[in-house]
Amino acid sequence: MSYERLLQRVTSILIMAGYAVSERCGMRPRSFDLIARRDDEILIIRAVVHIDSMSEEIAHELAAIAHFLKGKPLVVGEKARDAELERGAVYLRYGIVSTSAMTLYDLFVEEIPPLVYAQPGGLYVNINGELLRTLREECNMSLGDLASALGVSRRTISKYESGMGTTLDIACRMEEIFDTALVEAIDPLSHPNPFEDGNEERSAEILPGFGRIGVEYFSTRNAPFEGLAFYGDDTILTSYGPAQKVMRRAALIANLSNITNSRAVCVIKGYNKQKRIGIALIIGESKFDSLESGSDLINLIDD
Structure with a gap:
C-alpha cells in the first residue's frame, strides 16, 4: 500500500469513528500527518508504510507535540521489518504505539481492542494474573503442577x-487448561508517552520576545508551526518568518489550532498590518514587540 492510500484509509477510519480530522501536513520531513479530535481525546498521528523507517528525531518530536497538546502520539503503518503488521497487534517504535490501519479500524469503529503486542522474539499478551491464581487454587494445582x-x-x-505477560501460545494453553478467558485487552491510548519520562523540557524560542513577556516555548523542526508557546493553561501554535513562508502555512496552522482547541499567532518580518486567516492571528514583528505580557498576547489573539 502506498503512503497516499494509507493516509486516506486512516482519515476515513477516523471520520467513521466520529473524529474531527485536520488537514494533512504535507511538508517534508514531518513529525506528524494528521491531528484528530473526538470530545476531549486528541490523537497526533504519523502515517508511514514501514514503521521501522521512522527516525528517532521524528519520533521524539511527535511525542513532544502530543505531550504539549495533551494528546496521544500514534503511528499507523503496514510493515515492520519484512512482514505485514498483524491485525489486532500493537508495536512500539521509540516508545510510541504503532499499529496497522485495520487494527485502528477494529479499535475505533468496531470497538474491538487489540489483544497482542509485539516484542523481540514474537507476539505476547497480557493475562489476568489474579484470575490465574484463583483458578489454579480452585483446581488444587500447585505452582509446580501448572x-x-x-x-x-x-x-x-x-x-x-x-x-x-506471556506468549500467545502459553496463554492459549492456559485458557484450555482452565476453560476460561485469561487474556486481557490492550488499550493503546493508555500507553505512557515516552516524552513524559522525566523529560518536561522547553527549548530556545525561535522568535525573540516570548521570554520577555513571560511565555514559555518549545521549538519544532518538522511541524507546520515553528513552535508551541505556553502561558498558564493556554497553548499557542506559532509561526515566524518572511511573508511567503508564513502565509503558506497560516491556513493549516489555523486548522490545527481549531482541532486542538488552542490558539495560533503568526508573526511576519517587516509586516505592518493585522489580519486573520481562520482563527490564526497574523501580525508584524513590531506589533509583537509592543506586547508587555503574555496576557496582552492572549487578549490580542482573542480580540
Whole structure:
C-alpha cells in the first residue's frame, strides 16, 4: 500500500469513528500527518508504510507535540521489518504505539481492542494474573503442577500471577487448561508517552520576545508551526518568518489550532498590518514587540 492510500484509509477510519480530522501536513520531513479530535481525546498521528523507517528525531518530536497538546502520539503503518503488521497487534517504535490501519479500524469503529503486542522474539499478551491464581487454587494445582503442564518454571508461573505477560501460545494453553478467558485487552491510548519520562523540557524560542513577556516555548523542526508557546493553561501554535513562508502555512496552522482547541499567532518580518486567516492571528514583528505580557498576547489573539 502506498503512503497516499494509507493516509486516506486512516482519515476515513477516523471520520467513521466520529473524529474531527485536520488537514494533512504535507511538508517534508514531518513529525506528524494528521491531528484528530473526538470530545476531549486528541490523537497526533504519523502515517508511514514501514514503521521501522521512522527516525528517532521524528519520533521524539511527535511525542513532544502530543505531550504539549495533551494528546496521544500514534503511528499507523503496514510493515515492520519484512512482514505485514498483524491485525489486532500493537508495536512500539521509540516508545510510541504503532499499529496497522485495520487494527485502528477494529479499535475505533468496531470497538474491538487489540489483544497482542509485539516484542523481540514474537507476539505476547497480557493475562489476568489474579484470575490465574484463583483458578489454579480452585483446581488444587500447585505452582509446580501448572508449570509442568505448561513446560515452564515455577518462578515463571509466579511471575504470570504477578502480572507478567506471556506468549500467545502459553496463554492459549492456559485458557484450555482452565476453560476460561485469561487474556486481557490492550488499550493503546493508555500507553505512557515516552516524552513524559522525566523529560518536561522547553527549548530556545525561535522568535525573540516570548521570554520577555513571560511565555514559555518549545521549538519544532518538522511541524507546520515553528513552535508551541505556553502561558498558564493556554497553548499557542506559532509561526515566524518572511511573508511567503508564513502565509503558506497560516491556513493549516489555523486548522490545527481549531482541532486542538488552542490558539495560533503568526508573526511576519517587516509586516505592518493585522489580519486573520481562520482563527490564526497574523501580525508584524513590531506589533509583537509592543506586547508587555503574555496576557496582552492572549487578549490580542482573542480580540
